[in-house]
Amino acid sequence: GAVVSQHxxxxxxKSGTSVKIECRSLDFQATxxxxxxxxxxxxxxxxxxxxxxxxxxYEQGVEKDKFLINHASLTLSTLTVTSAHPEDSSFYICSxxxxxxxxxxxxxxGTRLTVL
Amino acid sequence: xxxxxxxxxxxxxxxxxxxxxxxxxTISGNEYVYWYRQIxxxxxxxxxxxxxxxxxxxxxxxIITEDRKSSTLILPHAxxxxxxxxxxxxxxxxxxKLTFGTGTRLTIIP
Numbered sequence: 001g002a003v004v005s006q007h008x009x010x011x012x013x014k015s016g017t018s019v020k021i022e023c024r025s026l027d028f029q030a031t032x033x034x035x036x037x038x039x040x041x042x043x044x045x046x047x048x049x050x051x052x053x054x055x056x057x058y059e060q061g062v063e064k065d066k067f068l069i070n071h072a073s074l075t076l077s078t079l080t081v082t083s084a085h086p087e088d089s090s091f092y093i094c095s096x097x098x099x100x101x102x103x104x105x106x107x108x109x110g111t112r113l114t115v116l
Numbered sequence: 117x118x119x120x121x122x123x124x125x126x127x128x129x130x131x132x133x134x135x136x137x138x139x140x141x142t143i144s145g146n147e148y149v150y151w152y153r154q155i156x157x158x159x160x161x162x163x164x165x166x167x168x169x170x171x172x173x174x175x176x177x178x179i180i181t182e183d184r185k186s187s188t189l190i191l192p193h194a195x196x197x198x199x200x201x202x203x204x205x206x207x208x209x210x211x212x213k214l215t216f217g218t219g220t221r222l223t224i225i226p
Binding site: 002004006032034036043044045046049091093094095097103104105106107108109110112 | 150152154157158159160161162165203212213214215216217218219
């Protein structure tokens with residue numbers, strides 16, 4: 001149980017284009033989903049927290065207009081990197097939490113974004 | 117959230133028990149200890165968590181000291197597939213945020 005998927009697993013795009021990454025909880029309903037970013041040889045950094053049906057809460061230094069997050073259902077959250085630039089190239093990882101008594105985050109496999 | 121301190125790297129022979137320490141001397145009474153691991157180029161995998169009692173599941177055992185200022189993750193019979201970066205994280209139950217440190221890079225040696 002507690003499986004989280006991400007799509008795509010890898011994406012290469014040109015500078016200035018937008019990229020959408022999907023995160024799905026496959027066997028549970030996620031009241032809260034999180035988006036992390038990981039640069040090479042570094043640890044995961046939380047970007048934002050999203051609760052189903054409400055606006056995401058962004059961490060300090062993360063541009064909300066650049067990283068659009070939508071959590072429209074209890075099993076799907078999307079992250080859109082708008083007008084991507086080479087410095088946005090990174091490993092983007094989502095996690096999902098059911099909440100209640102099972103308050104554990106389960107992570108997706110990650111999406112490798114390369115902006116040329 | 118309380119900060120954790122872990123050794124940057126460890127080696128363990130295949131088939132032996134891997135014991136990964138974590139110090140969290142500023143942990144507060146309502147904070148849990150969580151362990152995740154990240155295999156190269158994959159998302160983190162949940163291993164185990166606990167509050168004050170020792171915990172065991174199919175993957176590992178978690179030993180928390182009586183004063184809760186440190187803990188040890190035990191992989192009883194390490195295999196090559198256990199090579200990963202292991203993260204010890206303390207967080208309030210319901211706080212939701214996980215702050216990842218630098219973790220311990222565990223290498224299982226054949």
